[in-house]
Amino acid sequence: MPDWALIPWKVVSSFMRAGAVANKAEVKTGIWHKLFTHFDQHLNWYFPLPAILALAAIVAFPMVYNIWLSLHDWFLVSPIGPQWVGLQNYVQMFQDPKFWTTFWRMLYFIVGALAVQVPLGLLLALFLNQEFRARNLIRTIYLFPFAATPVAIALVWGMMFNPELGVLNYFLELFGLPRSLWIASEKWVIPSLILVDSWEWTPLIMIITLAGLQSLPKQPYEAAVIDGASSWQIFRYITLPLIRPTLVVATMLRSIDLIKTFDIIYVMTQGGPGEASETLYLYTYKTGFQFFHMGYGAALVVFVFALVLVFNLVLARVRR
């Protein structure tokens, strides 16, 4: 570890040493000593307290405010403040055709992305579960796609997707395939975004699954080899059932993230062409920050939040 990383630590520890000297002084009955002892005896309260207060302020307050806001009608730019409308925004939401189109589009994106990422991630993990030299190199390089800044990645993919001069169409032609409009076509924009998302996140599924594979017990495999099982049989009847819980967890984690996909879509298409790549999450964003329809936006936010919460509850159950 680099030396500079220890500097804050050294500052804190020198403070503590000073404190210890003061503590050892004769005055053991002073008010400061009493306060310190009280603090020291109740660390389980005082240690998490600042973090809890901070989280209450930055996390809990917005959530409560969202719910309050979702019961009001309010255009940010209008001089009239929020007007109480009860559940009107929620009623409007379920009658809003755009809510439904963006909702189904989001599902299309999620299911499509999972259909690519989970099998591919499993396949990669099975490959990397072999013993060979380049394994660690691959594992390191596979961290890059999801550690890299999504905006930058989206810009580079946007460049590669360019219908006239993009390198991807060059490759298609090289293999004798017809050129594609990629993100410029209403039909292909979601599959193109799935491609980018899979490029970013399949590595994560691979890494989670690989960790799962490496923690599997050895005995069933030894028994299967002795019984003369084929590799396919070993995979189908031993590996797959054992690895399934890991795959389910990875799938749930990805689903939650896929609901919240924003950066790559906003940077590459901003929901276009037309509205062909506007998912529910983008619609929520636009309702609030392009149309400034705060009350309705808040209702959409509450819905997305509920959706994520349901996925989380399922995930928590699966993990147990």
Added chain:
Amino acid sequence: MVVGSKKHKICRNIFITLGVIIVLIPPLFVFWWMFTSALKTPVDILSPVPKLIFTPTWDNFKEVLQQENFLRYMWNSLVIATFATAIALVLGLPAAYSIAKYRQQKLALGILVARMIPFVSYLLPWFIFFRKLNLIDTYLALITTHLIITLPMTIWLMIGYFEDVPDDLEEAAMVDGCSRVRSFLTITLPLVRNGVVASAILSFIFSWNQFLFSLILSGPRTKTVPVAVFNFISFEQINWGGLSAAATLIVLPALILTLIIQKQIVRGLTMGAVKG
């Protein structure tokens, strides 16, 4: 038999080598394409047949660094990520310690939920709030919102590290008359310093990469680098060389930091939501 197994071994080697090549092409190609495009002249970039051999030029980097206050935006990103990370450590380390030591599972669960909430849910209230207080386009607004990313991440990562520290060490110190606070600071913290560095770096990366909060809450003075580059692309004529150079400059710090904490990054990411 011997010949057969040798043949088998060669087959396996060919299979693995091919596999390695196929597996490495997709991630490497995108980064390679980004980097080489940044080194190409406009003519080379727009060539219909991609040029493998070209004379590299640093002009794109020079142009990006001179133009559009790029360094200023880099500095903004650096300041915001650093403060968000430091505050998260100060608040998060004691909390994580307490959760690990006193088995405060409900608190841990609450923190996980905080991490999973979609960022748009925070954005609407914070935008209204900061707008009312005239705090849009201030470091304060951005650091506060970036804490939403860094604080739960720090706590969640550190719980695991604190749990790995055996209780005996602190108990021995306390028998010798050491206070709990002091044993936390002088015994436990030094033992988990690798974890502290890892969570600091991970927090930094995710604050650095953050786009949505900065998109809404920053302005001309506090614009972070992802937002600045996004604007610079959408408002100017398409300039692929500049775009690639800018993308390279944003990505590079995140990738270098990733190399330092390879193992911990996975631990940090599998806790749940990665982005918002």
